[in-house]
Amino acid sequence: MLTKLRPIFALFVRSLREQSRAKFTPLARGSLALLLLFFIAGNEQNFTRYSAPGQQVLIMVVMVNFFAIAIFGLSTFASAITEEKEEDTLGLLQMTRLNPLAILLGKSTARLCEGLLLLAVQVPFTMLCITLGGVSLEQVLRCYAILAAFLFFLCNVALLWSVICRRTSRATSMTVLTGFILYVLPLFMVSIAMASMFRGGRPAGWLESFAQTWIGINPAFDLVKAIEPRGAMPFATDSLTPSLGGGVIFFSLAWLLFKPCCNSSGETVPQSPKKSAATAGRRISRRRPGKRAIAWKDFHFLGGGMRGLLIRAAVYVAMALLFVWWLATIVRSSMRTRDVGVMFWIFGLLCFSVEFGLVSARMFAAERKRKTLGVLCTLPLGTGRIIREKILGALPQLIPSATLTITGLVMIFGGADGRRWDDVGFTPEFIAGLFLAVSAYIFFAVLVMYLSLRMRRAPFATGLCVVFVLWIIIVFTLDGHHSSNDAVAQMLTISVLTWFATLLIAARIPHRIAITAAAE
Amino acid sequence: MDHPPVIDIRNLRHAYKNHVAVADVTFTVGRGSIHGFVGPNGAGKTTTLKVLATLLPPQTGTVLAFGKDIVRERNDVRQKIGYMPDHFSMYRQMTVFEYLDFFGAAYGMNQAQRDKTIGDVLALTDMAGRKDDFVQGLSRGMQQRVSLARVLVHDPDLLLLDEPASGLDPRARIELMEILQELKRLGKTIFISSHILSELAELCDSVTILDRGAVKYTGTMRGLIVGEKSGDAFAITLAAEHPPLVSALSALPGITRVQQPVNGDARYTVEFDPATLTPNAILQAALASGASITSFQEDVKHLNQAFMDLTEPGVRA
Numbered sequence: 001m002l003t004k005l006r007p008i009f010a011l012f013v014r015s016l017r018e019q020s021r022a023k024f025t026p027l028a029r030g031s032l033a034l035l036l037l038f039f040i041a042g043n044e045q046n047f048t049r050y051s052a053p054g055q056q057v058l059i060m061v062v063m064v065n066f067f068a069i070a071i072f073g074l075s076t077f078a079s080a081i082t083e084e085k086e087e088d089t090l091g092l093l094q095m096t097r098l099n100p101l102a103i104l105l106g107k108s109t110a111r112l113c114e115g116l117l118l119l120a121v122q123v124p125f126t127m128l129c130i131t132l133g134g135v136s137l138e139q140v141l142r143c144y145a146i147l148a149a150f151l152f153f154l155c156n157v158a159l160l161w162s163v164i165c166r167r168t169s170r171a172t173s174m175t176v177l178t179g180f181i182l183y184v185l186p187l188f189m190v191s192i193a194m195a196s197m198f199r200g201g202r203p204a205g206w207l208e209s210f211a212q213t214w215i216g217i218n219p220a221f222d223l224v225k226a227i228e229p230r231g232a233m234p235f236a237t238d239s240l241t242p243s244l245g246g247g248v249i250f251f252s253l254a255w256l257l258f259k260p261c262c263n264s265s266g267e268t269v270p271q272s273p274k275k276s277a278a279t280a281g282r283r284i285s286r287r288r289p290g291k292r293a294i295a296w297k298d299f300h301f302l303g304g305g306m307r308g309l310l311i312r313a314a315v316y317v318a319m320a321l322l323f324v325w326w327l328a329t330i331v332r333s334s335m336r337t338r339d340v341g342v343m344f345w346i347f348g349l350l351c352f353s354v355e356f357g358l359v360s361a362r363m364f365a366a367e368r369k370r371k372t373l374g375v376l377c378t379l380p381l382g383t384g385r386i387i388r389e390k391i392l393g394a395l396p397q398l399i400p401s402a403t404l405t406i407t408g409l410v411m412i413f414g415g416a417d418g419r420r421w422d423d424v425g426f427t428p429e430f431i432a433g434l435f436l437a438v439s440a441y442i443f444f445a446v447l448v449m450y451l452s453l454r455m456r457r458a459p460f461a462t463g464l465c466v467v468f469v470l471w472i473i474i475v476f477t478l479d480g481h482h483s484s485n486d487a488v489a490q491m492l493t494i495s496v497l498t499w500f501a502t503l504l505i506a507a508r509i510p511h512r513i514a515i516t517a518a519a520e
Numbered sequence: 521m522d523h524p525p526v527i528d529i530r531n532l533r534h535a536y537k538n539h540v541a542v543a544d545v546t547f548t549v550g551r552g553s554i555h556g557f558v559g560p561n562g563a564g565k566t567t568t569l570k571v572l573a574t575l576l577p578p579q580t581g582t583v584l585a586f587g588k589d590i591v592r593e594r595n596d597v598r599q600k601i602g603y604m605p606d607h608f609s610m611y612r613q614m615t616v617f618e619y620l621d622f623f624g625a626a627y628g629m630n631q632a633q634r635d636k637t638i639g640d641v642l643a644l645t646d647m648a649g650r651k652d653d654f655v656q657g658l659s660r661g662m663q664q665r666v667s668l669a670r671v672l673v674h675d676p677d678l679l680l681l682d683e684p685a686s687g688l689d690p691r692a693r694i695e696l697m698e699i700l701q702e703l704k705r706l707g708k709t710i711f712i713s714s715h716i717l718s719e720l721a722e723l724c725d726s727v728t729i730l731d732r733g734a735v736k737y738t739g740t741m742r743g744l745i746v747g748e749k750s751g752d753a754f755a756i757t758l759a760a761e762h763p764p765l766v767s768a769l770s771a772l773p774g775i776t777r778v779q780q781p782v783n784g785d786a787r788y789t790v791e792f793d794p795a796t797l798t799p800n801a802i803l804q805a806a807l808a809s810g811a812s813i814t815s816f817q818e819d820v821k822h823l824n825q826a827f828m829d830l831t832e833p834g835v836r837a
Binding site: 290370374375377 | 596
């Protein structure tokens with residue numbers, strides 16, 4: 001029996017062994033434990049200020065975990081099978097005695113186990129919340145059960161798309177879309193339906209029950225319920241069964257679709273000359289490279305060129321308008337220019353932040369993936385110029401989201417009903433806050449760029465988590481200081497420290513590029 | 521005026537943490553030659569090539585290309601070399617022309633120069649008809665040709681090729697070797713690392729054999745395969761053993777040694793001083809002795825044998 005099962009678990013066992021040997025694993029577990037201790041210590045100091053300090057810590061811990069699962073899950077699990085497809089090695093795996101189940105278990109479930117272990121390692125530390133007060137053992141365990149089930153679900157959704165799609169980027173996008181359809185879209189639909197029903201004054205029993213069910217299966221809402229229970233709750237919370245059941249269904253689908261979708265014979269089939277020529281014909285109209293050839297290459301082939309810019313701009317504007325329409329439906333009144341501006345600004349800034357990180361991550365990750373960094377480094381340009389040109393080629397990708405953000409600001413401050421620039425009041429707090437925000441953005445970009453040269457997977461997610469955790473630590477450290485002068489001084493100090501850290505990391509990037517190029 | 525050697529490596533050493541990849545490498549490569557770089561897996565060939573390609577700085581020793589230090593005058597050296605790694609490093613979503621155009625521009629060539637050079641290198645590599653095809657749609661052999669075209673696009677004087685024929689079918693290999701011969705005729709110096717010894721024997725003027733990070737042989741290809749003999753040597757193979765042949769040949773002036781058949785294969789080896797005796801005279805003397813000769817050829821070692829003699833068995837620890 002065991003001999004028969006051995007091939008199924010061969011890859012799985014190997015992956016677990018590799019993970020246990022990797023430097024990242026103990027580092028991540030240790031960092032998590034330290035972070036938890038930091039939260040607890042921070043709250044212990046403010047023990048007298050909160051009625052339930054343990055609950056405060058638990059909220060913080062759960063928030064960090066939920067965020068990390070969502071970000072890391074997308075970047076890690078969506079590449080489980082696509083990375084093999086991209087490297088043309090899936091065929092080799094299929095040639096061995098490994099069947100689809102063994103490959104799925106080895107490539108995805110091993111990563112899931114790593115994630116679950118990262119959750120498990122926190123439990124003993126989080127139990128210290130109970131001693132701080134305001135939270136029970138059952139609540140702590142329930143929160144971790146919801147998080148683990150959510151991780152299981154997300155892992156298998158991403159696995160399914162990784163099986164179906166050819167590229168990791170496509171698999172990630174489809175996983176995001178699935179998450180959006182399952183968790184976010186109903187929010188919009190329910191709210192619109194509710195608003196229209198309130199206007200008509202009709203009863204909405206079915207809608208209420210749908211909304212209740214949907215809120216129940218959403219792990220985010222379920223976590224809120226678990227932390228602040230109103231009355232006794234069963235341990236098997238609302239989202240637990242749907243998450244586990246959904247995960248199993250998605251895994252089964254991935255297993256079923258593995259053979260039809262992962263036919264390795266297509267890996268090395270050359271593109272048909274007809275198709276190739278047709279597409280080439282469309283591309284020849286592009287301007288030819290000039291003095292800044294690397295910037296030209298990145299603009300056209302990493303960012304999608306002018307067509308990519310226009311598509312992104314159209315998508316952002318359409319989504320922002322949809323968002324505005326949704327809000328107008330909810331509030332049941334016509335929106336003023338200023339309100340539309342606020343929507344544009346928020347949405348634009350969100351898109352800008354995400355794109356900023358993604359662009360920073362892809363800048364060198366794409367070269368690493370294609371093993372082209374070595375050839376680039378033999379150009380008579382120098383590493384400094386390569387970096388500058390790569391940044392120059394990446395910046396235009398941010399134009400659509402930046403334009404949307406600026407348009408929002410103009411609508412807020414420029415419209416007839418808008419606020420005046422004078423209202424902003426360029427106080428020292430405002431300027432210090434702005435400086436801190438800019439410093440944080442640049443630190444984030446440089447950190448992600450550096451991580452993309454060190455890590456094969458998830459540099460963007462890791463960078464985001466590092467910044468998020470640092471932000472929480474800063475918020476904890478600043479807590480309790482209310483004087484305006486103190487706040488300005490603190491923000492400036494943090495900005496200076498951020499710049500110092502940014503410069504330290506930036507100074508390592510050329511060296512890292514040289515090492516990566518030589519190691520290809 | 522004598523030109524400096526194109527490659528001049530002295531006492532090169534490079535280690536990765538505790539593992540010494542290249543221990544003490546010294547050799548030179550002359551201008552306009554094809555130099556083979558041979559060694560078992562893990563011998564330090566790729567490390568040496570990466571140092572030459574300016575990707576790795578030498579930890580000790582000096583490495584000069586065209587008389588210029590590859591660390592201090594890195595960008596000058598880079599302008600004169602073309603490096604082709606042992607893996608495909610291509611932008612697969614570009615067309616062949618775009619790919620070459622990008623590298624031409626990155627080397628600072630203007631559009632007119634690029635148009636001319638790209639046309640030339642595509643013609644040389646026989647890829648002119650596929651210039652609008654996407655790189656990702658090309659076969660392995662064609663991608664290798666595009667890689668070679670990329671290396672040539674800025675007209676470098678020195679080509680550093682790491683396993684250029686690996687993974688190619690026999691026809692593509694032969695065609696690649698013909699292209700390299702043509703490049704040599706155009707005055708390029710070619711430094712080629714390869715495992716295919718038979719092809720190197722035909723292609724290369726000189727060779728360096730590396731084993732466990734140290735140079736085991738560096739010099740002409742002929743010097744490697746002829747070995748350490750006092751003069752020239754020829755092998756005479758007969759239809760059957762013919763004892764009078766030994767006395768007939770020994771009587772000739774300039775003969776230093778006549779080796780009799782050892783395995784019953786009727787193969788006699790004759791060593792002689794080329795200053796006093798010609799192969800023609802030896803052949804005439806052999807025919808005069810009444811021997812039935814089936815072959816008369818220079819006695820050289822096969823490159824495989826030379827390689828096996830110089831390198832140690834087993835995997836490097």
